[in-house]
Amino acid sequence: MIATRDAYGEILVELGRENPNIVVLDADLSSSTKTEKFAKAFPERFFNVGIAEANMMGIAAGLARSGKIPFVSTFAVFATGRAYDQIRQSIAYPRFNVKIVASHGGLSVGPDGASHQALEDVALMRAIPGMVVIVPCDAHETKEAIKAALRHDGPVYVRLGREKVPSVLPDDATFEIGKGLILWPDKRREDLISSVSRGEPKESAHLFDVAFVASGIMVKPALDAARILGQEGKTCLVADFASIKPLDEELLVAIAKNSRLVVTCEEHSIIGGLGSAVCETLAENYPRPVLRVGVRDEFGQSGSAQELLDAYGLTAEGIVETARKGLSKV
Amino acid sequence: MLSEPQKDEALICEIETRARALRRHIIEMVGKAGSGHPGGSLSSSDILATLYFGGFLRLKPEDPLWPERDRFILSKGHAAPALYAALAERGFFGKDVLLTLREFGSILQGHPDCRKTPGVEVSTGSLGQGLSMGVGMALAGKLDGKGYRVWVLLGDGECQEGQVWEAAMAASHYRLDNLTAIVDHNHLQIDSRIEEVMSPEPIAQKFSAFGWEVFEANGHDIQNLVNVFRKAATVRGKPSAVIADTVKGRGVSFMENQKEWHGKAPKGEELERALKELSGDHLR
Ligand SMILES: Cc1ncc(C[n+]2csc(CCOP(=O)(O)OP(=O)(O)O)c2C)c(N)n1
Ligand SMILES: [Mg+2]
Numbered sequence: 001m002i003a004t005r006d007a008y009g010e011i012l013v014e015l016g017r018e019n020p021n022i023v024v025l026d027a028d029l030s031s032s033t034k035t036e037k038f039a040k041a042f043p044e045r046f047f048n049v050g051i052a053e054a055n056m057m058g059i060a061a062g063l064a065r066s067g068k069i070p071f072v073s074t075f076a077v078f079a080t081g082r083a084y085d086q087i088r089q090s091i092a093y094p095r096f097n098v099k100i101v102a103s104h105g106g107l108s109v110g111p112d113g114a115s116h117q118a119l120e121d122v123a124l125m126r127a128i129p130g131m132v133v134i135v136p137c138d139a140h141e142t143k144e145a146i147k148a149a150l151r152h153d154g155p156v157y158v159r160l161g162r163e164k165v166p167s168v169l170p171d172d173a174t175f176e177i178g179k180g181l182i183l184w185p186d187k188r189r190e191d192l193i194s195s196v197s198r199g200e201p202k203e204s205a206h207l208f209d210v211a212f213v214a215s216g217i218m219v220k221p222a223l224d225a226a227r228i229l230g231q232e233g234k235t236c237l238v239a240d241f242a243s244i245k246p247l248d249e250e251l252l253v254a255i256a257k258n259s260r261l262v263v264t265c266e267e268h269s270i271i272g273g274l275g276s277a278v279c280e281t282l283a284e285n286y287p288r289p290v291l292r293v294g295v296r297d298e299f300g301q302s303g304s305a306q307e308l309l310d311a312y313g314l315t316a317e318g319i320v321e322t323a324r325k326g327l328s329k330v
Numbered sequence: 331m332l333s334e335p336q337k338d339e340a341l342i343c344e345i346e347t348r349a350r351a352l353r354r355h356i357i358e359m360v361g362k363a364g365s366g367h368p369g370g371s372l373s374s375s376d377i378l379a380t381l382y383f384g385g386f387l388r389l390k391p392e393d394p395l396w397p398e399r400d401r402f403i404l405s406k407g408h409a410a411p412a413l414y415a416a417l418a419e420r421g422f423f424g425k426d427v428l429l430t431l432r433e434f435g436s437i438l439q440g441h442p443d444c445r446k447t448p449g450v451e452v453s454t455g456s457l458g459q460g461l462s463m464g465v466g467m468a469l470a471g472k473l474d475g476k477g478y479r480v481w482v483l484l485g486d487g488e489c490q491e492g493q494v495w496e497a498a499m500a501a502s503h504y505r506l507d508n509l510t511a512i513v514d515h516n517h518l519q520i521d522s523r524i525e526e527v528m529s530p531e532p533i534a535q536k537f538s539a540f541g542w543e544v545f546e547a548n549g550h551d552i553q554n555l556v557n558v559f560r561k562a563a564t565v566r567g568k569p570s571a572v573i574a575d576t577v578k579g580r581g582v583s584f585m586e587n588q589k590e591w592h593g594k595a596p597k598g599e600e601l602e603r604a605l606k607e608l609s610g611d612h613l614r
Binding site: 028036050052054078081082112116301302303304308 | 521
């Protein structure tokens with residue numbers, strides 16, 4: 001079990017060693033975002049700007065304009081909420097090469113409560129033209145996503161979590177911006193896409209009952225939900241869509257063509273996040289019933305991470321229930 | 331009839347008793363919750379006790395939204411335990427509720443939530459926003475010809491937020507003499523000393539340059555706080571600021587001036603030691 005923010009702290013030091021252009025900025029949360037590791041290793045390339053997120057985004061923009069590659073970190077609520085306009089105007093509009101890596105996304109922040117639980121950050125960042133949005137599910141995917149963000153020339157938003165999470169992906173799993181991964185059953189993305197282009201599946205009997213499209217810490221419960229439904233004789237597919245923008249539309253449409261029902265799973269508001277993105281793509285390309293598991297137009301509150309995930313239905317049981325409801329109608 | 335100095339002496343004694351109670355509540359609450367922010371709650375305990383029990387906040391606990399009430403905004407929302415303790419001591423809700431801090435379903439959220447807790451004016455937690463809200467309330471007071479005063483407590487690290495200075499500019503522009511900002515000047519933020527991370531100094535001169543009447547106070551000397559708050563409340567034609575020199579973690583020896591205790595709950599033996607230090611008259 002390792003928190004995605006810890007994985008970020010580690011990979012940042014590795015990348016910093018290879019690439020002298022990387023600079024890191026934080027707003028008095030380096031011990032929480034784990035940029036403190038980079039600060040220790042490369043103090044001359046670390047800037048703690050104090051509690052001034054808006055100012056931090058502006059400084060990052062100036063650094064990027066001058067050839068640096070800034071990684072900017074704070075909590076997801078403050079990064080995307082407090083400094084939205086600065087991200088939009090100073091970073092995204094000029095397409096500056098700034099990587100915004102925010103920790104403490106979602107309800108699993110826990111006892112700090114609603115003011116610290118970002119549930120709209122993905123929606124905000126997704127709405128900005130040209131912004132890449134990534135929500136990794138475990139430590140391995142986080143490291144791969146950060147490397148991919150560095151390879152990409154342009155603004156990227158990566159959302160990380162506070163809690164330790166189990167590793168979900170195999171160690172050799174790759175990450176590419178704009179590509180999803182099929183985790184269950186054992187099938188390659190490319191094979192599913194090419195089978196669809198050959199006109200398969202030919203009979204509706206060959207459709208999966210449910211396809212789960214998940215991101216972040218909801219990937220694991222989606223896999224568990226598939227197992228539970230599998231024991232009831234239902235066939236399921238589970239895909240990890242860490243790259244929320246650009247979305248892997250090719251894979252998504254192939255999945256929809258192979259499934260009777262799509263269920264999205266995210267630790268985020270159902271307004272504007274992964275669920276919305278999936279609905280938008282399918283409505284235009286291949287309409288299929290979609291149900292969204294996520295937070296429903298509400299703020300979070302205090303509690304332990306587990307209590308909150310339970311209360312808001314962001315669990316394997318919650319996903320199973322939603323899938324059953326959907327299956328009774330399709 | 332008590333003479334003025336005698337009355338003051340009784341008042342100071344009452345405030346000191348409440349401040350001790352606040353500190354005990356804070357440690358018990360954060361200890362029970364297993365998370366929270368003791369350092370900045372303890373540094374502001376004397377300030378809060380003075381405001382809530384020194385006659386500076388006219389409030390009706392049975393009618394929390396009484397339109398004539400004075401307003402207090404905890405802009406440094408992470409010191410919520412200190413605010414909740416003061417509200418419970420003042421009778422807004424039972425003291426037994428305090429131990430539900432940060433629990434699922436509690437009215438006492440990790441950071442102040444005015445929709446859930448009676449007596450909490452605005453929701454805070456995202457630093458730098460309280461003074462702007464205070465400006466709005468003070469402006470409304472002027473527009474409505476009401477006599478209430480608005481008090482806003484800020485952290486010294488929080489003064490790094492640009493929005494604080496945007497609000498400072500507006501307050502003096504509108505001549506809000508019904509607004510007082512208090513800075514809990516404990517010299518620490520999360521990562522380090524404020525002077526090391528990003529110095530907001532000189533804070534007093536900055537407020538003064540923005541057109542505020544500025545006072546300095548010892549944030550742990552109740553008599554001094556009472557005197558200074560009284561003076562601040564009589565300033566006319568401009569807003570007033572009180573820069574209160576404090577010690578983060580004040581009252582628990584091993585938490586004093588230790589950045590580690592900004593946002594960490596005492597456990598087991600630490601908890602016992604802290605409560606022991608805060609019991610009775612041990613407090614300096
Ligand atoms: C906008 C914003 N950025 C970051 C944080 C995280 N945070 C909580 S407390 C704190 C340090 C506050 O320092 P200071 O204002 O000096 O408060 P005190 O020392 O009184 O606790 C930080 C950075 C926050 N709550 N809000
Ligand atoms: Mg401070």
